[in-house]
Amino acid sequence: MLPELLQGIDAGGFLIIQDSASYSGRHLLKSFINSALDREEAVHVLGFEVSEEELKDGLKGSPIQRLHFHNAYTDPLGWTDHPAFTVHQFCLEELTRLVKQTSHPKPATLVIDSLSWILRHLSPPDVCKTLQQFRKGGAVRAIIGLLHADMHQSGTVGSVCHLATSVITVVPVVKGDKAVAKITKRSKSGKVMQDEEIFSIKDDFTVIVQGKPSQHGPKQADPKEQETDPTANLTFNLRLSDTEREAKEKLALPFVFSKEKKTALLHSGPGSGRILYEPDANDDYDQEDPDDDLDV
Amino acid sequence: MAAPMSSVAKPSAERSPFNTTSFQKKTRSKLISIPGTRPSVQNGQLLVSTGVTSLDYLLGGGLAVGTVLLIEEDRYDSYSRMILKYFLAEGVVCRHELFVAAAQDNPDDILQELPAPILDDVAIHKPVEQPRLSCEAQNSLDAMKIAWRYQNLPKVQSALASSSRFGHYYDVSKTMEPEIRQAAKCHRFYPTEHPTQSSPTHSTMPESYSALLKSLQEVIHREGFDVAAPMSKSRNILRIGLHSLGSALWGDDLCCHDNPRNGHALTTFLYGLRALLRSSLSVAVVTVPSHLIQDRALMGSVTRLCDNAIALESFKGSERETNPLYKDYHGLLHVRQVPHLNCLASKLPDHKDLAFKLKRKQFSIERMHLPPDLSETVSRVSRGELAGAVMVASGCGSGTSGNKHLDF
Numbered sequence: 001m002l003p004e005l006l007q008g009i010d011a012g013g014f015l016i017i018q019d020s021a022s023y024s025g026r027h028l029l030k031s032f033i034n035s036a037l038d039r040e041e042a043v044h045v046l047g048f049e050v051s052e053e054e055l056k057d058g059l060k061g062s063p064i065q066r067l068h069f070h071n072a073y074t075d076p077l078g079w080t081d082h083p084a085f086t087v088h089q090f091c092l093e094e095l096t097r098l099v100k101q102t103s104h105p106k107p108a109t110l111v112i113d114s115l116s117w118i119l120r121h122l123s124p125p126d127v128c129k130t131l132q133q134f135r136k137g138g139a140v141r142a143i144i145g146l147l148h149a150d151m152h153q154s155g156t157v158g159s160v161c162h163l164a165t166s167v168i169t170v171v172p173v174v175k176g177d178k179a180v181a182k183i184t185k186r187s188k189s190g191k192v193m194q195d196e197e198i199f200s201i202k203d204d205f206t207v208i209v210q211g212k213p214s215q216h217g218p219k220q221a222d223p224k225e226q227e228t229d230p231t232a233n234l235t236f237n238l239r240l241s242d243t244e245r246e247a248k249e250k251l252a253l254p255f256v257f258s259k260e261k262k263t264a265l266l267h268s269g270p271g272s273g274r275i276l277y278e279p280d281a282n283d284d285y286d287q288e289d290p291d292d293d294l295d296v
Numbered sequence: 297m298a299a300p301m302s303s304v305a306k307p308s309a310e311r312s313p314f315n316t317t318s319f320q321k322k323t324r325s326k327l328i329s330i331p332g333t334r335p336s337v338q339n340g341q342l343l344v345s346t347g348v349t350s351l352d353y354l355l356g357g358g359l360a361v362g363t364v365l366l367i368e369e370d371r372y373d374s375y376s377r378m379i380l381k382y383f384l385a386e387g388v389v390c391r392h393e394l395f396v397a398a399a400q401d402n403p404d405d406i407l408q409e410l411p412a413p414i415l416d417d418v419a420i421h422k423p424v425e426q427p428r429l430s431c432e433a434q435n436s437l438d439a440m441k442i443a444w445r446y447q448n449l450p451k452v453q454s455a456l457a458s459s460s461r462f463g464h465y466y467d468v469s470k471t472m473e474p475e476i477r478q479a480a481k482c483h484r485f486y487p488t489e490h491p492t493q494s495s496p497t498h499s500t501m502p503e504s505y506s507a508l509l510k511s512l513q514e515v516i517h518r519e520g521f522d523v524a525a526p527m528s529k530s531r532n533i534l535r536i537g538l539h540s541l542g543s544a545l546w547g548d549d550l551c552c553h554d555n556p557r558n559g560h561a562l563t564t565f566l567y568g569l570r571a572l573l574r575s576s577l578s579v580a581v582v583t584v585p586s587h588l589i590q591d592r593a594l595m596g597s598v599t600r601l602c603d604n605a606i607a608l609e610s611f612k613g614s615e616r617e618t619n620p621l622y623k624d625y626h627g628l629l630h631v632r633q634v635p636h637l638n639c640l641a642s643k644l645p646d647h648k649d650l651a652f653k654l655k656r657k658q659f660s661i662e663r664m665h666l667p668p669d670l671s672e673t674v675s676r677v678s679r680g681e682l683a684g685a686v687m688v689a690s691g692c693g694s695g696t697s698g699n700k701h702l703d704f
Contacts, residue, residue: 124552128544132400133488158588159544159551162373163400184613190374192612256441266448 001183001195002209005166006035009142010188011107014135016115016164018157020150023172023179026050026113029146030058031205033111037063041141042108044068044099046085048076048117055113058205068102076117087121091130096139107141110134114146115160124156132163173198180213330531330577332390334462336360341637344533344579345463347386348379350661352463354631354650355604356643359581361533362573363635364566366599368586368607369540370627375608375652376583377406378659380537382466383581385410387535388480389464395515395536395578397485397508399545404484406539410477411466414657469656483515487546502547502558505565512536512572521576534578541565542584542598551588559594566601605632608652621666625651629661 009015015032019025026049036043037059043066047055052069059067071084078086085098099108112118118127135143149157149169161167169182178200185193198210231238240248257265336343336357343358346365352358359365369376387394388410396403487504516522521534542550542562549556566582573580582602589595599605610627611617622628629650634643649664 123549125544125547125549129488129547132545136402153552153554153590155554155588155590156552162543162551162585162588163545186372190372190377192372192374194613262444266445 001185001193002168002181002197002199002207005168005183005185006032006207008035008039009144009166011141012135012138013142013165014131014163015142015144015166015168016161017144017146018149018161018167018169019146020148020171023170025146025168025170027201027205028168028170028181028199028207029111029113029144030055031201031207032144033067034059034205036109037066040066041106042066042068042102043111044070044102044108044140045111045113046070046072046090047113048072048087049114058203066106070098072117077121087118090118090122090127092133092137095130095134096137099139108139110140110143112143112145114148116146116148116151119147119152119156119160124159128159128163131160135163176200178210330533332386332392333361333533334358338643339637339639343462344390344392344535345386346379346581347382347384347463347466348659348661349461349463349465350659351379351606354606354629354645354661356634358462359579359604360635360637361577361579362575363603363637364570364573364580364582364601366602366605366632367581367583368605368632369583370608370610370612371587372610372612373540373583373585374612375610375627375654375659377539378468378654379608380539380581380583381406381410382659384535384537385413385466385472386463387533388472388477389413389415390533391480392533392535393519393521394480394482395485395512395534396482396539397511397537398539399487399504399543400540402486403539406537407477407482407484408471410472411468412470412472413476414465414467465657467657468654468659481519483511485511501561501564504547505561508538509565509568509572512569516572516576516578521578523575523577531577534576536573536578536580538580538582540585541582542589550591550594551585554590556591556594559591563594563597563601566598570601599632602633603635603637606630607632622651624653625662625664626653627651628664 005015017025017028017032033043033045033055040063045055045067047069051073052071055069056064056067072086075083076087077083078088089095095110099110115127131143131145134140145164147157147160164186166183166185171180171182172178173180178198181197181199183193183195183197185195187193196213198213199207200210201207330342333342333344334357335341338356341360343352343360345352345358346355355365367376367379384394384396384407394407396406398406485508487507516534519534521532540546542548544551548561549558550562562584569580569582572578584598586595586607607630608627609630611619611622611625612627616622629652631645631648631650634645647663650661651664652659652661
């Protein structure tokens with residue numbers, strides 16, 4: 001599912017890459033930037049955590065002139081006189097202005113690196129509101145955000161991810177530079193798709209999916225069970241040939257009645273009686289279950 | 297024994313009207329008759345349908361007018377949203393007025409997604425609910441070969457349904473035609489369209505909640521849904537649907553923090569909503585993303601403030617999705633609260649393990665039961681061992697304990 005997401009998120013989509021201290025999701029974020037640039041989309045990056053040079057490093061091969069970096073790395077809180085972008089400018093009007101000032105015929109993608117920075121400095125409900133309104137506003141085609149899940153309370157992470165149409169959680173694999181991506185994608189109709197994939201990222205930020213994590217447990221046990229057929233080596237015959245079966249079906253078993261008799265027994269006629277019994281307190285009721293020995 | 301008893305009891309009950317007794321049939325002529333409502337058989341409350349027949353049954357016939365139904369959303373809000381849409385669609389079909397408030401999507405989007413009603417299949421669902429008729433049984437005499445005496449017993453119903461029809465069925469795959477939808481009068485509330493007045497009063501509620509309450513109050517007064525309003529014109533029901541209340545988009549930090557700053561905002565709002573509803577001909581369905589709310593005690597008081605409360609637990613994304621026990625269902629439904637209306641005791645659902653599934657034409661809530669285990673590996677080992685152990689203890693079956701390993 002990862003390659004499909006890389007090829008483009010649906011219009012109005014909101015993707016969150018959720019990472020933790022044990023594995024950084026920034027490489028994957030760069031892959032998303034790279035593929036968006038390759039599609040000739042304008043990419044606006046709100047950079048809080050890495051400098052412009054660091055971000056553009058490695059993206060050399062791609063057409064970088066459509067990458068607009070809004071520098072919030074040097075002065076995120078507006079302590080100097082001329083901050084480029086501060087965290088307090090993260091509101092609907094400012095974001096729309098930022099995206100609109102560079103006119104592109106192509107749809108734009110907003111990349112937020114990272115949401116955690118914004119969530120630390122603004123109240124989460126405001127951030128959620130801004131994100132939702134900006135997404136619905138139509139100024140950009142899609143929003144991609146990086147979120148360090150271990151930095152926030154689970155409720156905050158849950159609330160932000162609740163707004164997202166797709167969430168990719170990256171978890172490292174024990175050995176190697178590979179990682180597992182747990183993907184949850186919500187379609188517009190309300191259908192939810194989930195997937196897990198092992199991936200690795202090359203130096204030019206192409207993502208290579210290396211299959212799914214092995215399903216441990218019942219699936220491996222299954223073939224073994226099928227191998228042993230208990231009816232294989234028997235000293236007696238368990239199967240019936242067709243003639244034998246015919247002969248068997250001809251045999252009338254005891255207490256099997258004809259259709260007429262069954263009907264008569266089931267539908268008692270108008271003249272027949274019926275036993276009605278209401279249990280009484282003085283009844284001599286046998287406490288023991290007569291069918292105790294039956295295994296049903 | 298149960299089946300013949302009940303069939304005998306019926307004629308005697310039918311005979312009783314012929315006897316002259318002093319009992320008079322209780323009439324409710326004073327009750328206002330509004331299309332799409334009916335009085336409850338238990339306490340005479342005026343009920344409306346939720347649009348989901350089995351949910352109506354679960355709630356004791358329907359939603360009582362003037363009450364709130366709380367739906368705890370499933371994780372991805374697919375099924376809770378569906379129920380909300382059913383509720384609104386039922387209002388459109390019954391020509392009730394609607395009030396839709398949502399912060400996540402524009403209320404118009406929700407209204408456009410309403411499922412299309414199936415209006416001409418009234419008869420189709422009925423035969424299923426009837427117990428088997430004798431002629432039907434005769435045709436299927438061959439159905440049971442061995443236990444044929446059980447043939448005429450009524451089938452165990454796992455789907456919850458009442459005998460009489462109330463509410464409509466909907467086709468989820470189609471959306472309602474715009475002509476039908478626009479025939480119903482609908483009020484919308486979208487927080488971003490109502491600019492916050494940013495009054496620096498120390499209110500316990502975020503502005504969006506108080507604006508919503510004000511808007512509701514205004515609609516109820518203006519459109520004459522007050523119970524106190526003059527009875528001059530024909531009355532109608534206002535159906536209120538509030539989507540994802542308490543989420544961050546309403547400006548509430550209930551979901552975001554472990555100990556939210558304005559933790560009483562939602563409860564305050566619900567008190568206000570309750571007071572409004574009790575004195576008006578309106579009924580509300582509120583969905584709350586309870587899986588995001590960290591404070592369980594707060595969630596408990598939110599539940600208490602609503603009259604009915606159900607929780608949906610979707611199997612999507614949980615390990616239960618692959619569990620064979622749940623393979624026929626889409627999720628579990630928990631009943632958190634049943635209404636206590638004008639009485640001390642309330643009707644409790646007779647079964648607590650409930651599951652739901654969403655089919656194209658029906659959202660059905662069913663009693664969960666285990667299917668018979670037909671596999672050959674079903675073991676009698678535990679019983680055998682147990683019996684063996686008992687035998688040994690009693691000292692009269694020394695030989696039997698060795699039999700337990702006898703196997704083909």
